[in-house]
Amino acid sequence: MKRSALYLALLVACSAAAKPLGVFPWHLSGNDFVTQVSGEPGVDKWHQSPNAAYQQRYVEGYQAGVVDATQGRLWCAPPGMKPTEVDDRIWEAMRSRAGSMPGSAAAELVRLYAARFPCPQKRQP
Numbered sequence: 001m002k003r004s005a006l007y008l009a010l011l012v013a014c015s016a017a018a019k020p021l022g023v024f025p026w027h028l029s030g031n032d033f034v035t036q037v038s039g040e041p042g043v044d045k046w047h048q049s050p051n052a053a054y055q056q057r058y059v060e061g062y063q064a065g066v067v068d069a070t071q072g073r074l075w076c077a078p079p080g081m082k083p084t085e086v087d088d089r090i091w092e093a094m095r096s097r098a099g100s101m102p103g104s105a106a107a108e109l110v111r112l113y114a115a116r117f118p119c120p121q122k123r124q125p
Contacts, residue, residue: 030101074117
């Protein structure tokens with residue numbers, strides 16, 4: 001009986017400590033993406049609050065999913081360019097349009113990748 005009570009107390013303590021920082025919808029707007037990837041104003045990436053850091057990691061993962069699903073088909077990474085360089089250019093483009101992207105962040109990301117990094121045309125025989 002004591003062991004059951006101990007397990008129950010441990011479970012309650014762990015579940016309280018493991019409370020998620022945020023819950024996000026499946027689909028983000030472009031505006032939400034920019035807000036979350038930018039983090040807290042005036043605070044560098046390494047000193048963000050836990051919730052802001054969580055939001056940044058979430059949208060970075062969201063973007064990685066879009067990239068995984070579309071790279072090589074809808075846009076092509078330039079040879080020799082690091083993925084972080086590609087992402088930085090897209091984030092810069094997204095930030096320049098902040099406030100004017102109420103639609104899907106995924107659609108906006110694909111549009112920007114395809115415009116900035118089109119795939120080379122295949123030569124016809």
